[in-house]
Amino acid sequence: DAGVIQSPRHEVTEMGQEVTLRCKPISGHNSLFWYRQTMMRGLELLIYFNNNVPIDDSGMPEDRFSAKMPNASFSTLKIQPSEPRDSAVYFCASSLAPLSGGAGTQYFGPGTRLLVL
Amino acid sequence: GENVEQHPSTLSVQEGDSAVIKCTYSDSASNYFPWYKQELGKRPQLIIDIRSNVGEKKDQRIAVTLNKTAKHFSLHITETQPEDSAVYFCAASIRLRHQFYFGTGTSLTVIP
Numbered sequence: 456d457a458g459v460i461q462s463p464r465h466e467v468t469e470m471g472q473e474v475t476l477r478c479k480p481i482s483g484h485n486s487l488f489w490y491r492q493t494m495m496r497g498l499e500l501l502i503y504f505n506n507n508v509p510i511d512d513s514g515m516p517e518d519r520f521s522a523k524m525p526n527a528s529f530s531t532l533k534i535q536p537s538e539p540r541d542s543a544v545y546f547c548a549s550s551l552a553p554l555s556g557g558a559g560t561q562y563f564g565p566g567t568r569l570l571v572l
Numbered sequence: 573g574e575n576v577e578q579h580p581s582t583l584s585v586q587e588g589d590s591a592v593i594k595c596t597y598s599d600s601a602s603n604y605f606p607w608y609k610q611e612l613g614k615r616p617q618l619i620i621d622i623r624s625n626v627g628e629k630k631d632q633r634i635a636v637t638l639n640k641t642a643k644h645f646s647l648h649i650t651e652t653q654p655e656d657s658a659v660y661f662c663a664a665s666i667r668l669r670h671q672f673y674f675g676t677g678t679s680l681t682v683i684p
Contacts, residue, residue: 486670498616498661498674505670546615550670558604558665561672563615 459564461547467570473535476567479528480549488561489522489532490546498546504530505552537571544568574599576664578675585652586683593678595662596644604665605638605645606672611658619660620647652682 460479468474480487488503502512504524512522519538524530534541544566550559575598585591595605606621622629622636622645629636633652638645649656659679663672 488671497676500671500674503671511671552670557667558670558672560606560618560621563608563617565615 459547459549459562461545461564461567463567464565465568465570467572468537469572470538471536472571473533474537474541474569474571476532476534476545476547476569478530478532478547478549478564480530480547481551481562482528484549484551484559484562485527486550486552486559486561487524487530488548488550489530490548490563491543492546492566493543501532537569539571542569542571574602574664574666574673576662576673576675578662578678580678581676582679582681584681584683587652587654589652591647591649591652591656591680591682593647593660593662593680594644595646595664595675596642597664597673598643599664599666600640600643601666601668602643602664602673603667605636606663606665607636607647608661608663609658610661610677616661649680652680654682654684656680657682 462477489501491499501514502522507524522532546566547564548561550561552559578595603624608616609619610616633650635648659677662675
């Protein structure tokens with residue numbers, strides 16, 4: 456298995472530009488998570504999906520951030536317009552939630568390192 | 573929601589010594605507790621996990637203990653090696669929910 460795939464791995468953009476981050480979860484996994492990691496704030500959960508449906512987006516910083524999961528094998532996180540304070544590493548993770556309920560082990564992608572100038 | 577606190581934030585040990593990282597959680601409904609290791613510039617990777625029906629779990633030099641009454645769990649690394657140097661994150665997950673609540677991380681340095 457290729458694991459969780461993210462693209463791009465690095466993104467440098469100018470303030471005001473639109474940024475789209477992409478994620479392909481592990482095949483068969485039914486939950487997908489978007490995290491942001493910075494030195495100041497640590498690892499923050501932005502949003503997660505279960506069976507392609509957004510369950511909790513309370514971590515999304517503001518309306519400039521949006522996420523979609525059109526099918527079980529693809530998700531996007533979009534920032535429009537981007538700002539310098541959005542600079543961070545964005546991780547996507549996926550898991551297979553057990554039928555008995557609760558959380559499955561999360562496997563992280565390699566991350567996208569975003570720099571907004 | 574759940575609140576996970578992790579201590580210490582930094583830890584330095586001599587090679588060969590043991591390292592212990594402690595986490596506390598607030599919600600008694602939490603039932604799954606994974607530990608992740610993140611090397612510099614890399615992704616977090618699961619190293620060990622424990623469910624609430626178990627008090628201790630070992631995997632070679634790594635062990636995790638859980639005290640449900642006190643709502644805390646700990647990561648123990650024995651015979652530390654320089655390659656153990658990394659940031660370690662604990663997490664808790666509440667029964668019937670999918671997300672993890674992560675601690676703030678412990679930066680472990682193993683001095684050769």
